[in-house]
Amino acid sequence: MTKESKKDGGVNPRDEAKERLENFALKVLESVNQIEPPKISIPSRSTSNIVFDEKERYYTISGKTVTRTSANMRQVKKFAQTMCAADFCKDLIESKKTATLREMYYISEGWETGGFADQGRSDRIVEDLESTFGVKREDLGLLPEEDGASIFGDIVIDEGGMEVKATKVGRAGYTIPPTMSDVEFVECGADCVLAVETMGMYHRLIQEEAWKKFDALVVALKGQPARATRRFLKRANKELDLPVYLFTDGDPFGFHIAMVVISGSAQLAYINHELAVPEAQFIGVTASDIENYDLPTDKLRESDVQRLKQLLKDPRYSDDIWQSEIKKMLNLNKKAEQQAFSKYGLEYVVDKYLPEKLT
Amino acid sequence: MTKESKKDGGVNPRDEAKERLENFALKVLESVNQIEPPKISIPSRSTSNIVFDEKERYYTISGKTVTRTSANMRQVKKFAQTMCAADFCKDLIESKKTATLREMYYISEGWETGGFADQGRSDRIVEDLESTFGVKREDLGLLPEEDGASIFGDIVIDEGGMEVKATKVGRAGYTIPPTMSDVEFVECGADCVLAVETMGMYHRLIQEEAWKKFDALVVALKGQPARATRRFLKRANKELDLPVYLFTDGDPFGFHIAMVVISGSAQLAYINHELAVPEAQFIGVTASDIENYDLPTDKLRESDVQRLKQLLKDPRYSDDIWQSEIKKMLNLNKKAEQQAFSKYGLEYVVDKYLPEKLT
Numbered sequence: 001m002t003k004e005s006k007k008d009g010g011v012n013p014r015d016e017a018k019e020r021l022e023n024f025a026l027k028v029l030e031s032v033n034q035i036e037p038p039k040i041s042i043p044s045r046s047t048s049n050i051v052f053d054e055k056e057r058y059y060t061i062s063g064k065t066v067t068r069t070s071a072n073m074r075q076v077k078k079f080a081q082t083m084c085a086a087d088f089c090k091d092l093i094e095s096k097k098t099a100t101l102r103e104m105y106y107i108s109e110g111w112e113t114g115g116f117a118d119q120g121r122s123d124r125i126v127e128d129l130e131s132t133f134g135v136k137r138e139d140l141g142l143l144p145e146e147d148g149a150s151i152f153g154d155i156v157i158d159e160g161g162m163e164v165k166a167t168k169v170g171r172a173g174y175t176i177p178p179t180m181s182d183v184e185f186v187e188c189g190a191d192c193v194l195a196v197e198t199m200g201m202y203h204r205l206i207q208e209e210a211w212k213k214f215d216a217l218v219v220a221l222k223g224q225p226a227r228a229t230r231r232f233l234k235r236a237n238k239e240l241d242l243p244v245y246l247f248t249d250g251d252p253f254g255f256h257i258a259m260v261v262i263s264g265s266a267q268l269a270y271i272n273h274e275l276a277v278p279e280a281q282f283i284g285v286t287a288s289d290i291e292n293y294d295l296p297t298d299k300l301r302e303s304d305v306q307r308l309k310q311l312l313k314d315p316r317y318s319d320d321i322w323q324s325e326i327k328k329m330l331n332l333n334k335k336a337e338q339q340a341f342s343k344y345g346l347e348y349v350v351d352k353y354l355p356e357k358l359t
Numbered sequence: 360m361t362k363e364s365k366k367d368g369g370v371n372p373r374d375e376a377k378e379r380l381e382n383f384a385l386k387v388l389e390s391v392n393q394i395e396p397p398k399i400s401i402p403s404r405s406t407s408n409i410v411f412d413e414k415e416r417y418y419t420i421s422g423k424t425v426t427r428t429s430a431n432m433r434q435v436k437k438f439a440q441t442m443c444a445a446d447f448c449k450d451l452i453e454s455k456k457t458a459t460l461r462e463m464y465y466i467s468e469g470w471e472t473g474g475f476a477d478q479g480r481s482d483r484i485v486e487d488l489e490s491t492f493g494v495k496r497e498d499l500g501l502l503p504e505e506d507g508a509s510i511f512g513d514i515v516i517d518e519g520g521m522e523v524k525a526t527k528v529g530r531a532g533y534t535i536p537p538t539m540s541d542v543e544f545v546e547c548g549a550d551c552v553l554a555v556e557t558m559g560m561y562h563r564l565i566q567e568e569a570w571k572k573f574d575a576l577v578v579a580l581k582g583q584p585a586r587a588t589r590r591f592l593k594r595a596n597k598e599l600d601l602p603v604y605l606f607t608d609g610d611p612f613g614f615h616i617a618m619v620v621i622s623g624s625a626q627l628a629y630i631n632h633e634l635a636v637p638e639a640q641f642i643g644v645t646a647s648d649i650e651n652y653d654l655p656t657d658k659l660r661e662s663d664v665q666r667l668k669q670l671l672k673d674p675r676y677s678d679d680i681w682q683s684e685i686k687k688m689l690n691l692n693k694k695a696e697q698q699a700f701s702k703y704g705l706e707y708v709v710d711k712y713l714p715e716k717l718t
Contacts, residue, residue, distance in 0.1 A: 097566060100559035103701040106655055110702060115655075145559050147506060147581065148531055157529070164529045170518050172507055175531035178562060200459040200504050203537060207456060222506065296465055296474075342462040343469060 013139040013181050018093040020133040021086045021140075028083065037071035040082065043131045043270055050269045052315045057262070058276035059269040061131070068128075078125075080113040085125045092141030098179060100143050101126065131270035138179040138228065146226035148176040150199075152206050153217035154189035166217070171206060173220075180231045188240050191215040193233060194354075197223065197248040197257055197284075201338050201349070208350040214358065217242070224257055227268075230275040233261060237277050244277050245358065250285025250295075251335035252307035255317075255326075258282045263316045283357040287328035290336045293353070296343055297334035304335060372498040372540050377452045379492040380445045380499075387442065396430035399441065402490045402629060409628045411674045416621075417635035418628040420490070427487075437484075439472040444484045451500030457538060459502050460485065490629035497538035497587065505585035507535040509558075511565050512576035513548035525576070530565060532579075539590045547599050550574040552592060553713075556582065556607040556616055556643070560697050560708070567709040573717065576601070583616055586627075589634040592620060596636045603636050604717065609644025609654075610694035611666035614676075614685075617641045622675045642716040646687035649695045652712070655702055656693035663694060 028038040043049070044064040053060045070079045088107065092099060099107070105122040109115035116122040126137050137143075152173035156165045160182045166174040177183065194216040196202055202220035205211065211218045217236065221229060236242045246261055248254030262280045264272030290297055300308070308326050311317045317326065329335065341349040383399070390397040402408070403423040412419045429438045447466065451458060458466070464481045468474035475481040485496050496502075511532035515524045519541045525533040536542065553575040555561050561579035564570065570577045576595065580588060595601045605620055607613030621639045623631030649656055659667070667685050670676045676685065688694065700708040 097705065098562070099701070099705055100562070100698065102559055102696070102698045103563070103705060106699050106701040107704070109655055143559075143562070145557060147558055150534065159529050162527065162529065164527070168521065168523070169528040170516070170521065170523045170533060171536040172534035174529060175509065175534050177530040178558075198504060199506055199537075200461055200502075203457070203459070203502070204462070296468055337461070339459065339461045340465055342458070342465045345466070346456065346458055346462060 013136070014093050014141070017133070017135040017139040018090055020135060021090045021093075021129075024086060024133065025083075037069055038079070039067055039069035039071070040079065040132060041065045041067050042128050045127065045131060045270060047266075050266050052263075054315075056273070056276075057278035057316075058264040058272045059266045060272055061269045077113055081108070081111070081116070081122075082125055082128060084108065084111040084113055085122070086129060089129065089140040089142065098141045098143050100145060101137075102145065104142060127270075136181075136227075136231075136271060136274055138231070139181050141179075143178040144226070146178070146228070147222060148178060148226055149195075149222065149229035149232060150175055150202060150220040151217055151232070152202075153211040154215070155185065155217055156187040158184040158186045167211075171203075173202075173206070173218075176228055176232050178226075178228055180228050180235065183232075185235070185240055188217075188242070189215070190217045190242065193217045193219055193236050193242050193244045195219040195221050195225075195233060195244060195246050195261070197221055197254055197338060201247065204339075204342075204346065204349065208347055210350045210354065213350065214354065216245075221246075221248075221257060221261075225261060227275065230261060230277075233277050233280065234275055237279060244280035245283045246280055247338060247354070247357075248282075248284035249335070249337045250287070250290060250329070251337070252304050252311065254284050254338075255282075255311060255322075256307075258284055259316050283354075285336050285338055285340070286325045287332055287334075288325065289353075290329075290332060290334055293341065293344075295336040295340040297332075297336045297340070300329070300333050300335055305330065305333075372495070373452050373500070376492065376494040376498040377449055379494060380449045380452075380488075383445060383492065384442075396428055397438070398426055398428035398430070399438065399491060400424045400426050401487050404486065404490060404629060406625075409625050411622075413674075415632070415635075416637035416675075417623040417631045418625045419631055420628045436472055440467070440470070440475070440481075441484055441487060443467065443470040443472055444481070445488060448488065448499040448501065457500045457502050459504060460496075461504065463501060486629075495540075495586075495590075495630060495633055497590070498540050500538075502537040503585070505537070505587070506581060507537060507585055508554075508581065508588035508591060509534055509561060509579040510576055510591070511561075512570040513574070514544065514576055515546040517543040517545045526570075530562075532561075532565070532577075535587055535591050537585075537587055539587050539594065542591075544594070544599055547576075547601070548574070549576045549601065552576045552578055552595050552601050552603045554578040554580050554584075554592060554603060554605050554620070556580050556613055556697060560606065563698075563701075563705065563708060567706055569709045569713065572709065573713065575604075580607075580616060580620075584620060586634065589620060589636075592636050592639065593634055596638060603639040604642045605639055606697060606713070606716075607641075607643035608694070608696045609646070609649060609688070610696070611663050611670065613643050613697075614641075614670060614681075615666075617643055618675050642713075644695050644697055644699070645684045646691050646693075647684065648712075649688075649691060649693055652700065652703075654695040654699040656691075656695045656699070659688070659692050659694055664689065664692075 031038040049062045049064040070076045105119040150173040205218045246258040264276035387397040408421045408423040464478040509532040564577045605617040623635035
């Protein structure tokens with residue numbers, strides 16, 4: 001089955017981001033013309049303003065905002081830096097360029113306002129722009145240093161005019177670029193996404209031709225997935241209607257990796273509607289799997305135990321299956337990695353485990 | 360200029376590895392037939408047997424060997440595990456498969472000898488096989504979990520029948536597979552390799568079309584480079600006659616990254632002849648650059664100072680330029696990242712710094 005491409009939201013998200021930045025500048029000009037100090041209203045990202053949306057099943061931010069005004073001596077520098085950052089991003093969009101967050105931090109040394117004391121501060125200004133204007137930093141042209149996911153399977157992608165078929169670029173697969181903004185899905189013959197935690201498992205699934213066997217796009221999350229990876233999963237789910245399966249280690253970090261894909265993180269609550277994939281399904285190693293498959297295990301560390309106890313209270317893990325599996329893992333006092341199935345041979349995970357989990 | 364391809368050493372290194380493993384088995388059989396306990400002679404990897412080869416300019420191992428014999432009760436299990444590992448690798452080669460070191464560790468649970476207490480021990484058996492038979496673990500089919508380098512530029516590669524052009528696989532470039540053994544260079548129009556430490560700088564060089572400007576293969580080392588990355592650099596230098604330039608941060612870790620490419624690590628002394636690129640040239644940020652370009656800096660940490668003082672005594676850093684630059688960095692008490700050039704604009708590094716360094 002071949003699915004038709006849809007663009008990211010229909011319009012180019014970078015054009016939209018530019019328009020919002022320009023509107024901000026116009027408002028500032030308007031204030032100046034009316035001899036009023038310019039100001040900006042920024043959604044609060046404090047803990048008290050972050051709520052778990054039971055209906056949408058991800059963290060989001062509530063209505064509280066904070067005002068940053070040029071009339072306040074303590075805020076005027078930050079206000080000016082916000083404007084400089086917006087101006088820098090507008091230039092990036094117009095020149096069709098991107099910059100790393102680190103590059104922006106160094107570039108800010110040349111701004112009239114002076115630079116930032118550390119990169120944490122310039123990153124927070126970027127978060128201000130994201131949450132205020134409802135745009136992703138990727139669409140502003142700003143990127144982290146992260147490495148994108150690797151993808152193998154029957155999909156053709158267009159990157160600003162260059163068509164790439166993910167099965168024709170070598171065994172290591174197609175690497176998604178740091179920004180997914182100008183990536184279009186041209187054609188997809190896969191029926192699902194099979195996202196795995198480690199590069200080891202990724203190469204195993206390619207070698208055993210799991211992408212053919214399950215008609216899947218095999219995706220390497222590479223541990224905690226980058227934002228571009230999460231955006232890819234979101235778009236594959238929304239635009240290509242592909243179910244997303246998450247195969248992680250059977251330990252607290254594996255559960256966390258899966259849940260960040262499913263429900264987003266509290267830290268990025270202001271942008272989760274673009275990233276979270278609430279329909280994604282966890283097919284990672286559970287405490288029951290440890291028993292049923294008699295897997296090689298490691299003992300839980302004290303930090304694992306603490307983390308699992310936290311998860312029990314986390315609203316994202318409130319359903320019965322998570323609750324009972326987490327409790328069972330605490331009782332067993334054991335965890336297992338996804339590569340542990342190789343105890344039964346290299347092919348076992350593809351021939352036995354995944355077929356059983358996927359039905 | 361287009362260069363003709365040469366295979367890795369002429370013969371397929373995996374076939375050669377298989378032959379050596381089989382010869383080992385034949386010798387064991389021979390001993391058994393002569394009613395002698397089988398044994399194996401393994402080059403010593405202890406510090407006292409590692410020497411810096413002044414002529415070759417990399418670490419190598421000297422002639423000392425240790426004998427592992429089945430006649431010794433304390434060694435017999437390890438001897439049997441060595442045989443099981445060799446047998447497992449032979450199966451991998453015959454089935455044209457690979458496995459991660461982690462998978463082998465789990466698989467060993469099913470061996471007649473029983474498994475290993477931890478992965479460190481099974482990894483050391485693999486090092487024994489490498490050093491004894493003069494083969495790379497990649498050629499035995501064993502891989503680490505590392506992510507391979509990204510490459511962008513005018514090169515066409517063949518991976519077991521699949522031809523890949525590195526400029527046609529998306530902006531993130533071609534990712535080398537965990538083993539370079541069956542990679543062949545089909546065609547190369549580049550005149551040099553420009554290897555950079557960070558993904559941020561990699562994307563900058565692609566965006567500014569540095570690969571065209573310098574006729575370069577741009578390679579992202581991603582910090583301390585994986586062995587497959589170092590093998591790629593070695594082969595590009597040897598088989599394609601390309602000079603290799605190393606552009607890292609101006610700090611002790613950046614110097615170390617460059618030097619491991621140039622002279623290899625002491626830890627891998629037994630395999631450095633396959634990995635080290637003594638002709639590679641360091642064009643990373645120096646203490647002089649910090650002054651001449653008036654770069655944004657960070658203060659050296661106490662650990663940086665200690666590390667720099669160690670480098671001063673390291674034979675790999677004995678030439679005058681390294682000595683004076685390391686001393687100058689200690690005096691300045693400052694370090695700088697490769698992205699610091701963006702203080703002068705995103706293009707500066709490609710328009711000014713690199714042309715100045717490359718001449």
